[in-house]
Amino acid sequence: MQMVSELRERLRAIVFRGRMERELEEELRFHLEHETAARRLAGSAEPEREARLALGGVERVKEAVRDARGVRPLETLVADIRFALRSLRRNPGFTVTVVLILGVAVGAATAVALVAHRVLLAPLPYPAPERLVRVDQRYGSGGYGTLSLVEIEAVTAQARSLEAFGAVRYVGMSLSGPAGPERIDAGRATAGYFRALAVRAARGRLIEAGDNAPGAAPVVVLSHAEAERTFGSPERAVGQSVTLDGVSHTVVGVLRPENRGLAGPPTDAWAPLQLEPPTRRGPFGYRGIGRLAPGVSLARAEGELGEISARIFPIWKASYQDSTARLVPVPLRQALFGYARAPIGLFAGAVALVVLAAVANAATLLLVRAAAREHEMAVRAALGAGRGRLARLVATECLVLSGLAALVATAVAAAGVRLAPAVAPNLPRIAQVQMGWEAVALASVGCVIAGLVVALAPLSVIAASGSAAPARLTSAGGARTGAGPRTSTARAVLVVAEFALAFPLLVGAGLLFTSFLRLERRELGFDPSGVYALDISLAGAPNANDTTRIEFWRKLEARAAELPGIPAVGLAGSIPPDNYGDVNNFNLVDRPVPAGTTEPTSPWPAVTSGYFAALGIELLEGRPFAAGDSAGAPPVAIVSRTWAAKYYPRESAVGKQLVSAGCTTCPLMTIIGVVSDVHYRGLAGEADAVYVPLAQDPGSDRYLVARSRLGAAATFRALRSALAAVDPDVAPVGVTLVERVDASLGDPRRWTLVVGAFASVGVLLAAVGTFGLMAYLVRQRQRELGVRLALGASPASLMRLVVRQGMRYAVLGSAIGIALALLQARWLGPLLFGVDAVDPRALGVAALCLLAVAALACAIPGLAATRIRPIEALSTG
């Protein structure tokens, strides 16, 4: 009851403020009239004055009544906000600068935080995602690898700590349709794969254990999108048949729309993985995903998988000898997205430096303003405003600035979120980053926190000078009331901090740029212009064996070689610069690795001689592949120059022999030649490669590579027609090598741009901060500088004085910045190529650049100092 009446009265006090004031006025007038009349009756000589005295001052009573209304804090806040808005409007330059600085920095930070959350932290869209693991093979050398049928069968049969386990191999399939074959992304998976992820079919059923048995009827599960595209709707798809790689498959089910991909790349068709009894460990390339049984820890699963490895691996020693390899469970989210940590860490680090620099900068500007307003504050203090009230005014002003900055930050964050997929297209889940209310809240909270931190600067001025305010007033002249030593120290610290924060940004941007240039100028080993390839997959072809595949590839190459306008064409299992294709382990016969340890690996492209011709890879030593290097002939290999230099640095590699794929019972492979380098491990990687003749490793996934004079469209048309003549059911994907090379430089280029943008902002902030501070100091010391001029100081010496002071901050800041740059080397190092993360040249260039900017930022106020006219300075001072 009392609470209700309190609320009502307080509400009235706010809503009817004007009316209540008038009523109060009238009530007190009524009181005074009665009191005066009563005193006059009592014979007073000055009844009016006495009445007034008895009341104790009308204004004082009014204030007391207003206080009693209980809405003072709110009223004051409204008044303070009005005051803040008024005073900010009077200084639009200052206001816009601070709002933009804080808004842009916090907005950028918000965008990065949203990306980091979505990409790294958001849970996977499966039930109980924390129990999902990817089962990888960890080698003795520390690397991680995929599984083969041996591991899949062992884990499926033996792992008790996994409630469900399944495997998948991603393949390209050709889907036959009325308009010819189409290439679709497909996966061959076991039933356990779907059980482990706990996904359900939208229609029909998923792949079941029986489908994985060798010889089972071919079935397929389609993605929602594919079912709609091919059959119009998921309902109609179930029970129909589709022709994949020339084989009719029955559609048994359709996945939900959100399951376009299942813990992997987008996939439109899921066929059963046929679990043949393994004959050796390998080929690898299968991904295993498991679900931990309830209550089972990761460590326990790791222990059990280790035991299984120790039991199983020795059995298959003949085909794979690394006895230190172990199966390990890796939390699925980390396995899928862990690689994004480095670039996101880079962005987060850069944006954190920018935010700190922005806060320091805004604080500098507010300090300069506070010092310039000391006179105004002193007047207010003298007129009775308490120190607390002044502090509240300043704090409110900062909060109003924060509020305006929050608007900017929200807009910047929205723009950042929209840009994110373009800036970092290779980050997982980046397209799912969205602007939501939580983003607006994050931006606002960020701005308020930044505003409060910024407010500390001017508040410290009030705290330091409040008591002396009236005294300062008497010394008059805003220009002369100098800042106390404490506030000028605070300003110096802030400007030094701005340089210290800009420094590592600049170093990072410089290093990334150098790294990018090194990559761009890296010897490709071939001229990509005019080189095109068709990506062809025969993975699902029925009854395919090595003989039929050899025949297929031979016919295809012969057909393509007849095409006019295409001077060179060949086949290859990998294409440069970053297509891994096949990677194989090997052991040198004359210098094997110690028994039981990890064997070296190398990219292992199976090629025809036409491929070398198409790319212009030169034979440096030995002989090329010949017709005699056929399926039954002794295995041969041609190695790249880097490979030869790495394993046979002081002798010729030609004639040396190696054990391929750990197979100790197979015939030895002999090196017959050495060719020039091209990259398969990315431009930043090594250029090692072991080429084997396609006839001895026909495989199902190959590129038809051509050097052409025809241009992209005509070349692809010609190559497709050659393929269709050999097998009309195969759908290829066209690849332009210029684009591949460009794409491989995409990430370094974009990272350089992002960090470069952040670094520019950081340097700009440092420059603005220095300029603002020096300009203020020159204004403040106008009188002193005037005296110096009058006493014969040369303008040049004044310039030196100003610049020297500013440069002291810049030098000190850069020195601290070097320490920060050394700290960040740890994170930056893995992202760099060909340049050391603590490259002294990068540090030197960054320091020079910052000092030059600082000198410029000081020179302008310095110039102003030389233009001071002593007479004016002294008379106005």
Added chain:
Amino acid sequence: MGDDHNDLLQGTLELLVLKALSLAPMHGWGIAQRIEQLSGAVFRVQQGSLYPALQRMLRRGWIRSEWRTSEHNRRARYYALTPAGRRQLSTERSAWERVSAAINAVLEVRPASEEA
């Protein structure tokens, strides 16, 4: 301050206002007059603190106010007790009685030496 006038004890102002208003609704000046008169001119109400006190009591819902025409045909703000105010009066009254009884009891005690 005259010797024959005592300033109101802190906190008793509200009790006296409630009591005054329990007799009849009246305006601010009237309340001050009434309290002085009722106390035999012993208490003088600090006029400056009367109005904030009224404002507080309004907020707590003990009294309500309305504008009426005074005896001299002047518009004036009249205060009246609400039911909550009536309850508050009896609460404060019994509290006051307890306190004054206690103080009286203390004052009645004679020192041992005086008795001898």
